[in-house]
Amino acid sequence: MSTEGTVHSGNVAGGNLLSQGAANTLIALVLKIRALVDWCGRWASLLFVPMIVITVYDVCLRKTGKLQIDLKYAAENIGLGPVFESTLLQETEWHLHTALFALVLGFGVVWNTQVRVDVIREHLRFRRKAWLELLGSTFFMIPFTICVFFFAAQFAYESWAIMEISASQVGLPYRYIIKTIFTLGLLVAIxxxxxxxxxxxxxxFAPEGTRFELMTLEWPEDEGSTIEGKERMDV
Known part of the structure; x- marks a missing residue:
């Protein structure tokens, strides 16, 4: 076989192992899963706004020194004392950050925006890239995420069992909620x-010529048109 033929075969998508009907069913499943992960990630990204607002508010409040203490005591008379409690604010920041991080993990995967160190992969042909993604998902990403999910679910269950609260007397109650959200985020990543x-x-393995929107790959004819899941712009 000539070198030209070898290069061409490496860029051929599909393998005719699946029937077109089976391929269409799996494609529909892929698109539904991606839509769910995308929905979770987009809504979770809104947590970025309150996290930033509370962080800035907390930092500014701590810079006021004695004024913060005076405001806190004055606010306690109307039930708003916790609004000026730095520990409560910091734990709120941590919880929001955890929820944001956990729920957008899967979003980064389906939009191919996770960090890659592609010294070798970017120089491979389409089929080798696809095999790399398949084997990487099979032996690394999915098993590892399931393992972390298993332990996270245990932590969440134990937290619910004792109705865990913050170790600080002035911290946030309901610690089990954020542990549950973290577990759900791992499920979305799976x-x-x-x-x-x-x-x-x-x-x-789908019939040659089958096309649908890819996530971590580019069809041979579209190679080089995107960067990290985004369309390449001509500058």
């Missing part, structure tokens, strides 16, 4: 990993 696995499987 779904994202499954969708990437299915995408790679379809890219390798």
């Amino acid at each position: 779904l994202a990993g499954i969708s990437v696995w299915l995408q790679s499987f379809l890219a390798l």
Whole structure:
């Protein structure tokens, strides 16, 4: 076989292992999973706003020194004392940051915006990239995320069992809520990993000519048109 033929075959998508009907069913499943992960990530990203506002408010409040203490005591008379409590504000920041981080993990995967160190991958042909994504999802991402999810679920369950609260007397109650949100975020990340696995499987084994919107790959004819999931812009 000539070098030209080898290069061409490495860029051929599909393998005809699946029937077109089976491929279409899996494609529909991939798109539904991606839509769910995308929905979670987009709504979770809104947590960025209150997190920044509370952080700035907390920092400014701590710079007021004695004024913060005076305001706190004055506010306690109308039930708003906790609004000026630095510990409560800091724990709120931590909780919002945890929820934001956990719920957008999967979003980063399906939009290919996670950090990659692609010294080798970017120089591979389409099929080798697809195999790399398939094997990476099979042996690394999905098993690792399931493992972390298992332990996170245990922590959340134990937290619910004792109705865990903050270790600080002036901290946030309901510590079990944020642990549950973190666990749900890992579940969304697992779904994202499954969708990437299915995408790679379809890219390798669906009938040739089958096309759908990829997440971590580019079809051979579109290679170089995007950067980290975004369309490349001509400058």
